[in-house]
Amino acid sequence: MKQLNNWLIALFENLNISTQWATAFGTTISVIILIISALLAQLLVRAILLSFINKIFQKTKTEWDDFLIKRKVLSALAHLPSAFMIYAVSGFSELIVVDYSLSVISRIYFVFIFTMVAVRFANAVNDIYQTTPYAATRPIKGYVQLLQIFTIFVAVIFGIAILINKSPLGLFAGLGAMAAVLLLIFKDSILGFVASIQLSANKMLKPGDWIEMPSHKADGTVIDISLTTVKVQNWDKTITTIPTYALVSESFNNWAGMEESGGRRIKRSINLDMKSVRFADEKLLEKLSRFYLLKDYIADKQEDIKQFNAKLNVQDGDVYNGRRQTNLGIFRYYLNAYLKQNPNIHREMTFLVRHLQPTDSGLPIEIYVFSKDQRWANYEGIQADIFDHVLAILPEFDLRVYQSPSGYDITQLANCFKATN
Structure with a gap:
């Protein structure tokens, strides 16, 4: 890449263009070629390698690999060749701004890829868990969402650290002073997390239960339990969204006992x-x-x-x-x-x-x-x-x-x- 950049600069200089502009033109074209090459590498990985892996996974008898395909975990990994390519050639230019920018972009790109893989993999794990008999009584979607929020939060800290060229450990240490602000921002998530633990540990609620909660005008079947909300499809087919912590702090009727009793x-x-x-x-x-x-x-x-x-x-x-x-x-x-x-x-x-x-x-x-x-x-x-x-x-x-x-x-x-x- 460095040889290509030098050749382009020399080509523009031979056209009687000043060294400053020749360097700018040559570096710009080199960057464009680099971006196109990275995109082509990603497309080739998707078209050849991922297509081959998908065919193998579809022929297996296990279901967990099908969920990896469904949640596009491998598609997220297909970005890695592009990221490695940008990182490997980040020192080709004589312009410090370009080299620094490519280095920063490649590292942030890595953080983005690993974050995307982690979030999608967590969704796949939840899907795999839903196929087990334990999912009917102990849903883990709330925990999965909390893990995803934590992963994204850590990724943002690393991204900021890369941009300002500081150690992420120093940023984490400085978060102690922002604890009150973070508690306010993530109040619903924290309350929902604690409530979901109580709901699951005490077997108070699970998807498919018929609940009645007049204070929230809910009377129907629980269709989803997430970190912050519980969705109830009422008998008139409307959907009521209830904060998860409200199911712990307030009273509600769960008719699951009636359904399990046989009468x-x-x-x-x-x-x-x-x-x-x-x-x-x-x-x-x-x-x-x-x-x-x-x-x-x-x-x-x-x-x-x-x-x-x-x-x-x-x-x-x-x-x-x-x-x-x-x-x-x-x-x-x-x-x-x-x-x-x-x-x-x-x-x-x-x-x-x-x-x-x-x-x-x-x-x-x-x-x-x-x-x-x-x-x-x-x-x-x-x-x-x-x-x-x-x-x-x-x-x-x-x-x-x-x-x-x-x-x-x-x-x-x-x-x-x-x-x-």
């Missing part, structure tokens, strides 16, 4: 008009005995009541002192039996049909069971089928649902009033 809770009540609750007379008992779920129960219960009343010397016709069945008690038993025969309801998990505290809106009868099918649409269908049946069967027990008067009720009352007058 989804049905917890819903229906309000009954308390005025419709009464003792079951013979006519009602006879009618309800036609239900195959109630036939044996009513007969056994009546026999038990008869024996109990006999011990108290209560006559059969005494409706005031003895025990008697109620339409509500029979209905609760029926509801238990009906749910137990439903193939979509878990028998091994919590199973309750209970009274809640009576209010001015009636007596709530709550169903607290678990559906075997956790899929949203199917779960809602199972729940709706149960309460469709409950609402339809209630009149058979001479029970009424409580609801506030509507316009239809008022109209009916007015019509009754007119008819009586």
Whole structure:
């Protein structure tokens, strides 16, 4: 390169150009030739060597080399011949500015290449880790991003040191005075890093979990956990971005436990008009005995009541002192039996049909069971089928649902009033 530069300078001097301008022209052309040569070297490496390596990697049975190709780690390494070429010929010119500039450019180029390789290799490592069974419960994307930030930060320090011709160790030592500023700049990254460690160590969250966080209007599936943010795809297909540290400092619901349990809770009540609750007379008992779920129960219960009343010397016709069945008690038993025969309801998990505290809106009868099918649409269908049946069967027990008067009720009352007058 030095011989080419000298030859070009001599050529321009033979054309009666001053030595100063001949040197400038010759050096400029030499630099242009150097840049073109470096680009050609990079293209040749990409076209020949990388193409050959890619073909070998594609034929292997392992997947890790495929991720290296996907993340273009080898493409970053293809810049090395160009960098070595610039560094090797950096002393060819008689102009100090050119030699110094080429030396600085080549060293910064090396820093850029190694930084690019490190960042891409870290992404490839994360991709390889995603293929392991541990990735489902312990994601490392946050740690990978932190490592990439640290690598870029160190690269910037080395780049500045090369530009000002100072030792990078001296710059690192001087960073102590800038610690407060750095903490402010990287506050979110530091908080996110600490939060990601807590989330991972305590198994609080992983991709694929269904979480609910009303304070951030998030209700959906976690699709990504990074160093500073967690992305949640809501059920309406919108995406909510939550700061990672907010998941540690604030509360959220994780429905993963429900999904892993094999059941989804049905917890819903229906309000009954308390005025419709009464003792079951013979006519009602006879009618309800036609239900195959109630036939044996009513007969056994009546026999038990008869024996109990006999011990108290209560006559059969005494409706005031003895025990008697109620339409509500029979209905609760029926509801238990009906749910137990439903193939979509878990028998091994919590199973309750209970009274809640009576209010001015009636007596709530709550169903607290678990559906075997956790899929949203199917779960809602199972729940709706149960309460469709409950609402339809209630009149058979001479029970009424409580609801506030509507316009239809008022109209009916007015019509009754007119008819009586």
